[in-house]
Amino acid sequence: MGLNHEVVDVVPAPSFDRRRPRVAIHKFSSCDGCQLALLNLGEGLLDLARQFEFVHFAEFGVVDEDAEADIAIVEGSVSTPHEVERIRAIRARSRYLIALGACATSGGIQALRNLHDAPAWTRAIYAQPQHIETLDRASPLAAFARVDLELWGCPVNAWQLLAVLRDLLSGVAPTISHDKxxxxxxxxxxxxxxxxxxxxxxxxxxxxxxxxxxxxxxxxxxxxxxxxxxxxxxxxxxxxxxxxxxxxxxxxxxxxxxxxxxxxxxxxxxxxxx
Ligand code: SF4
Ligand code: SF4
Ligand code: SF4
Incomplete structure (x- = not known):
């Protein structure tokens, strides 16, 4: 059983029909820190670029939000109505979906709003709150779409992500230890x-x-x-x-x-x- 609703711990690796499976990295409500952890991999990132085709990774300079992907990696929580639509659309055009980091797996630090009156905070903080379209709660991706693997951490351990991607490339179902x-x-x-x-x-x-x-x-x-x-x-x-x-x-x-x-x-x- 997973640590969040709708997450299954071990999902079989899909078989990819291309030598370099397509990877899309999406940003939701987040600070970009988990994507930066990936960019900071150095040699590891170059290896990844050789093994996978990045079809959407804005931080890497490749932008095509609507690209079909073999593996979607999603950073950030679902915090706006638009993000609800986006995560469902990304799920529909991806074969394997990874939730990247604390924001994506638990709602992250922005889920502190769940403990309070979020609309009241919005009114108190913004001069023109009528322009802010936000949900009252920040949620993990799994609240709105099936997630195949969750990588926790703020930020994630990018080497853990690298190991997961290599497992998928080899046709092995990736597993993450939930030990203490x-x-x-x-x-x-x-x-x-x-x-x-x-x-x-x-x-x-x-x-x-x-x-x-x-x-x-x-x-x-x-x-x-x-x-x-x-x-x-x-x-x-x-x-x-x-x-x-x-x-x-x-x-x-x-x-x-x-x-x-x-x-x-x-x-x-x-x-x-x-
Ligand atoms: S020990 Fe690890 S899990 Fe705990 S706060 Fe530090 S980085 Fe995070
Ligand atoms: S999990 Fe932490 S580092 Fe990653 S995007 Fe969220 S706030 Fe940033
Ligand atoms: S053994 Fe002690 S220091 Fe180490 S993680 Fe546990 S409580 Fe923290």
Missing amino acids: LCQECKRIGATCVMVAQGLPCMGPVTQTGCGVLCPKAGRDCYGCFGPAEHANGAALAAQFGQLGLSAADVARRFGSINSAAEAFAPHAQELRDV
């Missing part, structure tokens, strides 16, 4: 910042995939890779309380990037009143 970050942290022998420094680390409930970036640097994880399998948010929230965090601070830990992810959302509710 703590498991990888222990395997590489990093010092636990929760035990050693009393920091409120989200590792016990966060999905692996980033290479333990923050604990390796002596910082606590803030959960940007989203919930791990069987995440016990209630137990970690209680532990954060033991460390001295207030209820609002506990909610901020769960509500920073993936507040709308199913396993984090109940513990981010306190942000409604913040």
Whole structure:
């Protein structure tokens, strides 16, 4: 079972009838950071360009939003009525669809609006709110279209995406580990910042995939890779309380990037009143 509704964990790889399968990379409501992570691959990006044909990738200079694609990679959340139509159209002309990054998999940081009165915020922030066409909620792609694979992270680990694309090219169904970050942290022998420094680390409930970036640097994880399998948010929230965090601070830990992810959302509710 997937970590979000309508997502199936292991979808068989489609068989491509061209030597260089077509890849389209689309942007929805997002900061472009996940696409930049891909651009920063360097040699890896050149390899990709040799193995795949980019038919739409605006950051790469190739623009054809309506192109048919073997693989669509979509960054960003669905936050406007137009984006609802776009994700359905992209799904219809793509054989395999990858949700790229926290915005696309959980709604991202912009889903904080889901906890509040979004129209009231719009009226308070914009001088002419009548020109803003937005939905009251920011949603993951899977709320509106079938998603074949979700890559979490803010930003994603682009090497993880590279491995997925190579799997697809080889006809192998890509799989992503949903193990807890703590498991990888222990395997590489990093010092636990929760035990050693009393920091409120989200590792016990966060999905692996980033290479333990923050604990390796002596910082606590803030959960940007989203919930791990069987995440016990209630137990970690209680532990954060033991460390001295207030209820609002506990909610901020769960509500920073993936507040709308199913396993984090109940513990981010306190942000409604913040
Ligand atoms: S997941 Fe993070 S880095 Fe990626 S587009 Fe969204 S906000 Fe930017
Ligand atoms: S530092 Fe964080 S991720 Fe690592 S073992 Fe401790 S709680 Fe888990
Ligand atoms: S350690 Fe946590 S916050 Fe840091 S990059 Fe990894 S998942 Fe994100």
